[in-house]
Amino acid sequence: MSAAPILITGGGRRLGRHCAERLVDDGHPVIVSYRRERPELEAMRSRGIVTLPADFSSEAGILDFIARLKGETKSLRAIVHNASDWAPDSFGDDAGADFERLFRVHMLAPYLINLQCRELLEACGEPQRDIVHMTDYVARKGSKRHAAYAASKAGLENLTLSFAAMFAPEIQVNAIAPALIMLNQGDDAHYAERAKAKSAMGMVPGPGVIYQSLRYLLDNRYVTGITLPVDGGRHLR
Ligand SMILES: NC(=O)C1=CN([C@@H]2O[C@H](COP(=O)(O)OP(=O)(O)OC[C@H]3O[C@@H](n4cnc5c(N)ncnc54)[C@H](OP(=O)(O)O)[C@@H]3O)[C@@H](O)[C@H]2O)C=CC1
Numbered sequence: 001m002s003a004a005p006i007l008i009t010g011g012g013r014r015l016g017r018h019c020a021e022r023l024v025d026d027g028h029p030v031i032v033s034y035r036r037e038r039p040e041l042e043a044m045r046s047r048g049i050v051t052l053p054a055d056f057s058s059e060a061g062i063l064d065f066i067a068r069l070k071g072e073t074k075s076l077r078a079i080v081h082n083a084s085d086w087a088p089d090s091f092g093d094d095a096g097a098d099f100e101r102l103f104r105v106h107m108l109a110p111y112l113i114n115l116q117c118r119e120l121l122e123a124c125g126e127p128q129r130d131i132v133h134m135t136d137y138v139a140r141k142g143s144k145r146h147a148a149y150a151a152s153k154a155g156l157e158n159l160t161l162s163f164a165a166m167f168a169p170e171i172q173v174n175a176i177a178p179a180l181i182m183l184n185q186g187d188d189a190h191y192a193e194r195a196k197a198k199s200a201m202g203m204v205p206g207p208g209v210i211y212q213s214l215r216y217l218l219d220n221r222y223v224t225g226i227t228l229p230v231d232g233g234r235h236l237r
């Protein structure tokens with residue numbers, strides 16, 4: 001029987017893509033969700049990664065994805081909730097709609113996918129099954145410019161505790177809370193220097209440190225209900 005796949009939501013670029021390709025390197029079948037078609041996805045498909053379109057900004061979009069995921073596989077080894085919208089706060093008429101969108105992407109999608117795909121994880125014949133929530137250092141600190149984003153990530157961090165208790169011992173549920181891992185296009189040198197200075201390590205590590213953290217959680221049979229900080233010592237500054 002072939003191994004059960006690992007699902008990474010928002011896995012078409014950056015951290016999610018890096019982890020998807022490293023998981024394939026390590027012999028896992030992988031499914032990723034993506035929102036926008038991009039050239040990188042063809043390269044991923046050529047490596048056997050299954051790509052499913054998904055927009056989690058509406059409940060209908062979330063439920064549609066779940067239905068298509070269940071048509072794609074009857075079991076899952078793990079689910080990594082990586083999809084995310086790092087939207088700054090808006091102060092106009094869109095503020096409420098923007099807040100609700102971030103709630104749906106960062107909280108409602110993981111909530112409904114966990115509830116409705118629990119059966120796929122429990123159908124996995126391997127001894128360990130995992131759910132990993134990608135949160136953020138600012139979930140505990142807040143953010144002057146991304147308050148709605150930070151609040152929705154704090155909600156996801158709290159869901160880690162509830163689902164860990166709800167799904168034990170069959171499924172382990174943990175979170176990874178990064179700080180600066182990768183810069184974005186358009187981040188200039190001044191931004192980069194200011195962002196690096198926020199942590200004790202003062203660096204932009206790249207996505208490898210996230211895969212190391214994911215690997216640790218996937219390989220450890222005795223860890224559940226935790227949030228693993230991967231933030232260069234932000235709390236020390
Ligand atoms: N990069 C960093 O330094 C940090 C990252 N993190 C967290 O780590 C995770 C990965 O970060 P990173 O790779 O930078 O993330 P990205 O900002 O690149 O977003 C990841 C993916 O989420 C998808 N996405 C965005 N909105 C939606 C939506 N409405 N429905 C479905 N998918 C959506 C995007 O798909 P598409 O491109 O197809 O639109 C994108 O590929 C995220 O959860 C992030 O919050 C936390 C702290 C620091």
Ligand SMILES: Nc1nc2c(c(=O)[nH]1)N=C([C@H](O)[C@@H](O)CO)CN2
Nearest residue numbers: 084085086136179180181182184195
């Ligand atoms: N979905 C995303 N979330 C976050 C991103 C990102 O690019 N996409 N980036 C950050 C920053 O690196 C921040 O940690 C430091 O400025 C946070 N979340």
